[in-house]
Amino acid sequence: MIVATSFVIFGALAPYSAQAAPKKEAPGKKEAPAKKDAAVKPGPYKPVAITLPASTSDASFEAFRKQLAGIAQKKDRAALAGLVAASFFWFPDDTDTADKAKSGIDNLATAIGLAGRNPVGWEVIADFAAETSNMPDPKRQGVICAPVQPTFDDKEAEELAKATQTNPSEWVFPVRDGVEVRSGAQPKAAVIEKLGLHLVRTLEDSSPAAATSVKVITPSGKTGYVPPDAIRDIGGAQMCYVKEGSGWKIAGFLGRV
Secondary structure, eight states, rough: OOOOOOOOOGGOOOOOOOOOOOOOOTTOOOOOOOOOOOOOOOOOOOOOEEEEEEEEOOHHHHHHHHHHHHHHHHHHHHHHTTTEEEEEEEEESSSOOTTSSSHHHHHHHHTTOOSSSTHHHHHHHHHHHOOOOOEEESSSEEEEEEEESOOEEEHHHHHHHHHHHHHHHHHHESSSTTTEEESSSSSSOEEEEEOOOOEEOOOOOSSGGTTTTTEEEOOOOOOEEEEEEEEEEEEEEEEEEEEEEEEEEEEEEEEEO
């Protein structure tokens, strides 16, 4: 998805840097300056289990997503306006910044970028319309948000971050149990391992493979590739929906484009 900014980054995955204790210089021998933050070489790590909330199976919601996809393709703002709740909320951070004096569509346009000659907002709508996972909003009754976000033990995640000296942007989660990790970026490359429901570390990749896959390292220490749609960012942006009567509407947006 083009929306990759984080709304909520769990404190357990805050950046961590280890500072080495100063070393004494041997008499008559000048030692090269030590690196302040020596990187930990990627390797095996203790898996931190995640739980994925169940998605709604409402057939009317599936029809609503298809309707949104058609509207995004036509870039029909008038049709979109009818599918935005008047009480639309927008939490780019911890505060609702939606202007309650404005219409829902105007606030949505500000949140996802529907203004200008080539507004990115239509791509945002299309991406979220294609998202099959969703979860109940823990703060608003009757509201669901997509894509799904996991729950996990904060203390275990904090220990993992410290042990690997990593930051939140390096960690993702699989959208389902059994995601295949392949030896190469090609769809038919050999499967070297399958991911369980746990946090997964990603690795930087400047090769051409980065255009079609994501390089990861499994808890066992194996390096391989997974499809981009098989993983999600922790705390990534979410589009939220609410059922009003017999139909669905866009209830709000969490995060930034």
